[in-house]
Amino acid sequence: MIVSKVVRGAVGVAxxxxxxxxxxxxxxxxxxxxxxxxxxxxxAAGLAVDSEFLHDASATVEVWAEGLLVATLLAxxxxxxxxxxxxxxxxxxxxxxxxxxxxxxxxxxxxxxIAAGDGAMKVTIVVYAACWPVLVNTMYGLHDxxxxxxxxxxxxGFGRLAVLLRVALPSAAPFVLTGVRLAASVAxxxxxxxxxxxxxxGGIGVYIIKAxxxxxIDLMLAATVWAGLIGLVVNALLVRxxxxxxxxxxxxxxxxx
Amino acid sequence: xxxxxxxxxxGVIAALTLTACGGADTNxxxxxxxxxxxxxxxxxxxxxxxxxxLFIAQERGFFKAEGLTIKPEVVQSTTVAIPQLVSGATxxxxxxxxxxxxxxxxxxxxxxxxxxxxxAKPDTFDIVVKKDSxxxxxxxxxxxxxxxxxxxxxxxxxxxxxxxxxxxxxKDVHYVPVPFPQAPGKLASGQADAAWLNEPFLxxxxxxMGARKIADTMTGAMADFPIAGWTTTEPIxxxxxxxxxxxxxxxxxxxxxxxxxxKAVEKVLPNYTQIKPEAASIITLGAYPSTxxxxxIQRVADLMLEYGYLKxxxxxxxxLVPMPQ
Numbered sequence: 001m002i003v004s005k006v007v008r009g010a011v012g013v014a015x016x017x018x019x020x021x022x023x024x025x026x027x028x029x030x031x032x033x034x035x036x037x038x039x040x041x042x043x044a045a046g047l048a049v050d051s052e053f054l055h056d057a058s059a060t061v062e063v064w065a066e067g068l069l070v071a072t073l074l075a076x077x078x079x080x081x082x083x084x085x086x087x088x089x090x091x092x093x094x095x096x097x098x099x100x101x102x103x104x105x106x107x108x109x110x111x112x113x114i115a116a117g118d119g120a121m122k123v124t125i126v127v128y129a130a131c132w133p134v135l136v137n138t139m140y141g142l143h144d145x146x147x148x149x150x151x152x153x154x155x156x157g158f159g160r161l162a163v164l165l166r167v168a169l170p171s172a173a174p175f176v177l178t179g180v181r182l183a184a185s186v187a188x189x190x191x192x193x194x195x196x197x198x199x200x201x202g203g204i205g206v207y208i209i210k211a212x213x214x215x216x217i218d219l220m221l222a223a224t225v226w227a228g229l230i231g232l233v234v235n236a237l238l239v240r241x242x243x244x245x246x247x248x249x250x251x252x253x254x255x256x257x
Numbered sequence: 258x259x260x261x262x263x264x265x266x267x268g269v270i271a272a273l274t275l276t277a278c279g280g281a282d283t284n285x286x287x288x289x290x291x292x293x294x295x296x297x298x299x300x301x302x303x304x305x306x307x308x309x310x311l312f313i314a315q316e317r318g319f320f321k322a323e324g325l326t327i328k329p330e331v332v333q334s335t336t337v338a339i340p341q342l343v344s345g346a347t348x349x350x351x352x353x354x355x356x357x358x359x360x361x362x363x364x365x366x367x368x369x370x371x372x373x374x375x376x377a378k379p380d381t382f383d384i385v386v387k388k389d390s391x392x393x394x395x396x397x398x399x400x401x402x403x404x405x406x407x408x409x410x411x412x413x414x415x416x417x418x419x420x421x422x423x424x425x426x427x428k429d430v431h432y433v434p435v436p437f438p439q440a441p442g443k444l445a446s447g448q449a450d451a452a453w454l455n456e457p458f459l460x461x462x463x464x465x466m467g468a469r470k471i472a473d474t475m476t477g478a479m480a481d482f483p484i485a486g487w488t489t490t491e492p493i494x495x496x497x498x499x500x501x502x503x504x505x506x507x508x509x510x511x512x513x514x515x516x517x518x519x520k521a522v523e524k525v526l527p528n529y530t531q532i533k534p535e536a537a538s539i540i541t542l543g544a545y546p547s548t549x550x551x552x553x554i555q556r557v558a559d560l561m562l563e564y565g566y567l568k569x570x571x572x573x574x575x576x577l578v579p580m581p582q
Contacts, residue, residue: 199331210304212438214531215461
């Protein structure tokens with residue numbers, strides 16, 4: 001089942017690449033603007049052993065991981081608090097709904113002036129973007145707690161904290177992890193965008209700036225391919241973690257796979 | 258306040274670490290760190306030929322001899338580099354004079370130029386068109402779309418000056434702001450009729466798509482035009498005067514090499530840019546001045562005033578930091 005899915009996915013990618021290659025070779029697509037798929041892939045393969053690119057890729061992964069970690073540490077407790085205190089949530093909801101759609105990239109000039117350094121600026125921008133999916137999912141997770149289970153605990157004389165720890169949190173956990181998974185993709189997009197917009201000592205976005213300034217569109221695209229691959233791997237790992245940790249939840253929610 | 262304290266702590270730790278690591282070296286080189294207030298400088302660079310001297314100085318140990326460690330950080334453009342400099346994320350940055358002078362007038366900061374780094378030479382900034390374009394001369398640009406790296410920049414000034422020299426007004430063309438890397442694509446796809454480009458794009462588009470040069474913009478009023486200098490701010494300079502002086506001494510030594518030995522520039526280009534080595538040997542390079550001449554830098558401000566990019570006359574002399582003895 002899983003093998004056949006992977007095979008089908010690979011066929012999809014292969015078809016796209018072949019079409020792109022043919023379009024380039026037949027002159028349908030101008031290779032001055034868009035290099036051949038084979039050129040880009042060869043470039044991407046070369047980057048895997050290019051120490052300069054590996055340094056850049058690790059810089060991006062570092063910003064991504066720090067940002068995601070800080071966002072999770074901030075947003076999960078905040079989500080639990082708001083999710084279990086409905087009156088506070090109602091009070092803060094308009095503020096959250098106002099802040100959430102602000103593109104974190106638009107905050108770069110402001111954060112640049114405040115943050116102590118380039119790394120701190122990027123992590124801040126990533127945290128801002130990544131905390132919303134975690135916060136909102138955590139809040140929804142707490143709303144979704146089975147009322148029968150909660151009331152049963154209450155009826156047996158358990159206090160609020162006990163109900164939170166034994167029923168609400170385990171029940172909300174799958175939602176939290178879904179939030180983290182969504183935030184992981186957002187964080188990668190934002191980390192690379194911040195590098196593209198503001199440069200820095202290293203990063204995939206910085207590599208793309210260098211490739212662009214050197215008139216190397218092939219390398220710009222090759223680095224972009226790696227950005228996509230990293231995102232793909234991160235998402236696959238988190239989906240696997242979700243399935244492994246919360247098998248019971250998937251079964252209860254009737255999710256196939 | 259807390260941030261400042263934090264930064265100081267980091268600075269002290271960095272200094273201690275450096276002293277510890279550099280122990281063996283400092284014994285042999287009597288200069289040590291010269292009592293510098295700061296030994297690690299973050300320097301904003303662009304991955305283009307303009308900053309070659311910085312990497313020549315790195316490679317030949319000129320900074321090390323002054324007790325400095327240079328951490329280059331790629332900046333996206335001078336416009337983005339200026340807030341980074343003002344916030345203290347970098348200590349020094351490559352700054353194109355047009356943007357620095359504009360920012361000085363707009364009071365975005367109080368800037369100081371430590372050293373000149375790049376100056377135009379013939380064919381360092383040209384206007385090119387596609388091979389089969391009907392545009393034959395600058396006069397044919399009337400009503401056409403011309404890409405420039407950004408609006409309100411040296412690109413606009415350079416194209417305007419060329420238009421005026423050919424009897425046109427800057428209002429006769431439509432400026433399309435496109436970063437240099439994307440401009441060849443705009444030209445190839447017909448979204449722009451002409452492109453104002455520098456190296457390595459000029460050599461690239463002429464070789465790859467047979468693009469045709471219709472004008473060199475660095476002529477007449479813009480001949481030998483100053484392009485960029487190593488820029489810092491007055492607060493940074495008064496906080497770290499010795500470190501800045503050390504930077505000046507090291508960079509000027511390297512500017513002299515870059516200015517007289519093209520091979521030295523070609524050698525370092527692949528270390529910090531993605532310019533292909535074969536392209537590095539054929540692209541047109543500008544000049545690398547080793548003095549910071551007030552008369553020359555004043556030309557930038559005066560031409561900006563003439564074309565309406567400055568509201569009032571600006572004396573640039575206070576911005577230029579004299580070379581330490």
